[in-house]
Amino acid sequence: MFFRVVARSIYIICIFLITHCSCLIDDELEGHVLFYIYHSLEPSTSAPVYEQRGTVTYTTSRNEALYTDDSLLTTEKIEKLQKLAVTDDIYRVKLSTKPGDSESSIFSFTKACGIYESGLTDILSITLDQTGNPVGVAISASPPHCMGEEVSNARLLNFNTTVNFVSLTNAPAPDTLTYIQRLEQEKAEKARGEQGDNRSFLTKYWMYIVPFVIFLFISGASSPEGQGAGGR
Numbered sequence: 001m002f003f004r005v006v007a008r009s010i011y012i013i014c015i016f017l018i019t020h021c022s023c024l025i026d027d028e029l030e031g032h033v034l035f036y037i038y039h040s041l042e043p044s045t046s047a048p049v050y051e052q053r054g055t056v057t058y059t060t061s062r063n064e065a066l067y068t069d070d071s072l073l074t075t076e077k078i079e080k081l082q083k084l085a086v087t088d089d090i091y092r093v094k095l096s097t098k099p100g101d102s103e104s105s106i107f108s109f110t111k112a113c114g115i116y117e118s119g120l121t122d123i124l125s126i127t128l129d130q131t132g133n134p135v136g137v138a139i140s141a142s143p144p145h146c147m148g149e150e151v152s153n154a155r156l157l158n159f160n161t162t163v164n165f166v167s168l169t170n171a172p173a174p175d176t177l178t179y180i181q182r183l184e185q186e187k188a189e190k191a192r193g194e195q196g197d198n199r200s201f202l203t204k205y206w207m208y209i210v211p212f213v214i215f216l217f218i219s220g221a222s223s224p225e226g227q228g229a230g231g232r
Contacts, residue, residue, distance in 0.1 A: 033058040035126065035134065037067075038094040038105075041080035043087070050094050056124070056163050060132070065163035067124070072157045081156065084112035085146075091115045095126065095137045106137050113148075114141030119155035125164045135168070 035056040040048035054069045073081070084091060091112040096105045115122055118141040127136035142162070 031060055033060060033132065034097075036096045036099055037124070038096070040092040040094075041077055041084065042092075043084065044090050044092075048092050048094075050092075052099075053093070054159060054161070056126070058163075058165065063165065065126075065165060067159070067161040067163050069158045073120075075153065078153055078156045081112060081116050085116035086113075088113060088146075091139075093124075093137070093139050095124075095134060097134065106134055108137045108139045110139045110141060110144075111146060113146035114144045116156070117146060117149050117151055118142055118144075119151055119160070120158065121160040123162045123164065125166060127166045127168065129168050130170065 035058065037053045037056060038050035039053040040050050042049050052070045054067055057066045057068070059065070081091070083089075089112050090109045091114075092107065092109045094105045094107050096102070098104070110122075121142045123140050123142050125138040125140075126134055129135050
């Protein structure tokens with residue numbers, strides 16, 4: 001009876017540990033990574049003044065991303081964007097992994113008229129290295145065309161952003177072993193060719209010379225002139 005109780009207790013403890021560990025693993029796999037997006041509405045002739053525009057939440061386990069606006073664009077900011085579009089200027093963005101971190105930020109820009117005429121519909125493409133750190137960002141309007149159209153302020157309140165993630169992969173390693181073996185083989189063949197054949201002329205070509213000499217001897221012995229001289 002005692003051993004049965006102990007065995008049952010151990011079984012319950014094992015079930016608890018397995019369930020608990022599974023929950024921890026699921027939480028790890030469902031990890032979220034945040035990227036902070038900033039933009040500047042200053043003209044390109046001036047130093048950029050970046051303000052937080054929104055946040056990208058990246059779910060690593062499902063390779064999914066969600067963009068959330070920080071706040072709606074004010075009338076003042078809409079007018080700044082419109083001015084950039086009219087003057088054919090650029091719209092600048094910055095991506096950081098920590099709020100207010102400028103040292104590790106990466107930057108991109110596109111034509112402001114595209115952002116303006118698309119009604120703040122854009123695409124962010126974020127490139128990650130093998131460790132999951134961002135190494136590049138690109139922004140483009142959707143559609144990216146500038147037709148000189150005027151857009152109402154109602155369409156310029158919040159961004160409609162699509163986020164794409166691109167992961168860098170290691171290039172295939174070069175086949176150095178095969179290359180080295182090929183070099184060694186070529187080196188050996190070259191060495192054999194440089195050594196050449198040091199045998200004498202007679203040693204190398206005796207099999208051609210001997211039949212020729214025999215042929216000349218036979219031809220000379222059987223010639224008519226030789227036979228006539230012998231008769232006299």
